[in-house]
Amino acid sequence: MRIDRLRLFDVTLPLVHSFETSSHRKTGLNHLLVEATDADGRVGWGEIATPSDPYYGSETTHTAWSIAERYLVPAVLGTSWETPDELEASWGRIRGHEFAKAGFSIAGWDLYARSTGRSLSSQLGGTRTAVEAGVSLGIEPTVDELLAQVARQVDAGYKRVKLKIAPGWDVEPVSAVRAAHPGLDLHVDANGAYRESEESTAVMLALDGYGLTMIEQPFAPRDFVAHARLQAVIDTPVCLDESVVAIDDLHTMLALDAGRVLNIKVSRMGGLAAARTAHDVARDAGIPVWCGGMHEFGVGRAANVAISSLPNFTLPSDVSGSDKYYARDVIVPPVVATAGIVQVPTESGIGHEVDVDWVMQNASRTLDVSAAAG
Structure with a gap:
C-alpha cells in the first residue's frame, strides 16, 4: 500500500457540558483530524486528540500540528507498506510526540482495515461484539451539582462512574456519591495532582474505605516509587495512566508493583500497535486493563471502541456515547451507548x-x- 495524499484539519467542537480536571476547566475541544488516501483512492481517518494546553502532558495541538507537518507527513507520504506495523516503522526515528503519531497510526489502521474489508476490531484481534462504557465526570462547583451529574449518568444506564479529584476536592465528594449510590462501580482519577506526603497518604487511606474500583494516577507521571509505596498500604488497586507512555514504563510498573490496573490510551501510547502490545503484556502479567479517553471526537472514539474489544479489556472503558460530549459529532452515525453498552462496529x-x-x-x-507535489 502507499498513501499518496494527506490532509490535516484543525477542528474545534463545543462540549455540551464543561469539564474540569485538577489542572483546568474546558468548554470545548480542539483536535486534529488526519485523512489518508491511498493510491487506489481509499480513505482512512485518524485523530490527534492532543489537549490544547500542556497540562495532561507536554504535547499540545500546536506542537502536534508542527510535528505532523514537518516530520510525520514527509515520513508517511509515498512510503510503501504492507501492514500498519510497517507504516508505523516509517516514523520510528521520531522520539516522543505520541499523540501526533497516534493520529497517523489510527488513519493507517483504518485505511488498512478498509482495504481488507474487515472491521478495525477484527483487524486488531478483538473478540467482543459489545463493550461496556463508563463515564468520566469532572470537578463541579458544588457537591450537589456533582450528585446531579452522577444521577443523570446512572439514569442513562452507565454502571461505572469515574470522578476527577484534586487536593481539596476528594474525600467529601466521594463520600457523598458513595452514600447516594452504594452499589455503583466508582473510581477516582487525580491526573497526578498529589505529591507524596503524610497528608496525601491520609487522603488515599480515607478513599480506600469507600470501595473504589481503583485510584487512578494519584502522583506525578514519573514517580513509580511513590505509587508503589502507596499500593503497599492500601487495598484499592492503583491504576496508572500518565506514567505508562512506553512498554518499558509498563515493565517498570510491573516490577515495582506500582499499580494493579492499567489505563491504556491509544493517544498516550502512540497508536494502536503500541496499545495492543500493552494489552498483551498486561494480560500475560495478570493485570486488567481498560481504555481511557481524551474526549475524542468520533474518529478517535471509534478507535477506542475497537481496541476495547480485545479480551483483556475487562473493566468498563471511556467509550461513552458521542452525545455525552458533543451535540453533533464528526462521524455518521455517532457512537451510541445503550444502557451503558456500545456495540462494536462490524463494517x-x-x-x-x-x-x-x-x-x-x-x-x-x-x-x-x-x-x-513532493
Whole structure:
C-alpha cells in the first residue's frame, strides 16, 4: 500500500457540558483530524486528540500540528507498506510526540482495515461484539451539582462512574456519591495532582474505605516509587495512566508493583500497535486493563471502541456515547451507548463515515499534501 495524499484539519467542537480536571476547566475541544488516501483512492481517518494546553502532558495541538507537518507527513507520504506495523516503522526515528503519531497510526489502521474489508476490531484481534462504557465526570462547583451529574449518568444506564479529584476536592465528594449510590462501580482519577506526603497518604487511606474500583494516577507521571509505596498500604488497586507512555514504563510498573490496573490510551501510547502490545503484556502479567479517553471526537472514539474489544479489556472503558460530549459529532452515525453498552462496529475500518462538510465548517486551518507535489 502507499498513501499518496494527506490532509490535516484543525477542528474545534463545543462540549455540551464543561469539564474540569485538577489542572483546568474546558468548554470545548480542539483536535486534529488526519485523512489518508491511498493510491487506489481509499480513505482512512485518524485523530490527534492532543489537549490544547500542556497540562495532561507536554504535547499540545500546536506542537502536534508542527510535528505532523514537518516530520510525520514527509515520513508517511509515498512510503510503501504492507501492514500498519510497517507504516508505523516509517516514523520510528521520531522520539516522543505520541499523540501526533497516534493520529497517523489510527488513519493507517483504518485505511488498512478498509482495504481488507474487515472491521478495525477484527483487524486488531478483538473478540467482543459489545463493550461496556463508563463515564468520566469532572470537578463541579458544588457537591450537589456533582450528585446531579452522577444521577443523570446512572439514569442513562452507565454502571461505572469515574470522578476527577484534586487536593481539596476528594474525600467529601466521594463520600457523598458513595452514600447516594452504594452499589455503583466508582473510581477516582487525580491526573497526578498529589505529591507524596503524610497528608496525601491520609487522603488515599480515607478513599480506600469507600470501595473504589481503583485510584487512578494519584502522583506525578514519573514517580513509580511513590505509587508503589502507596499500593503497599492500601487495598484499592492503583491504576496508572500518565506514567505508562512506553512498554518499558509498563515493565517498570510491573516490577515495582506500582499499580494493579492499567489505563491504556491509544493517544498516550502512540497508536494502536503500541496499545495492543500493552494489552498483551498486561494480560500475560495478570493485570486488567481498560481504555481511557481524551474526549475524542468520533474518529478517535471509534478507535477506542475497537481496541476495547480485545479480551483483556475487562473493566468498563471511556467509550461513552458521542452525545455525552458533543451535540453533533464528526462521524455518521455517532457512537451510541445503550444502557451503558456500545456495540462494536462490524463494517470495514472504524465502522463510521466522517462528515467532511461538518469537519470543514469547524476547521480553523487545513493542510493538503500529495505525493505528486513532493
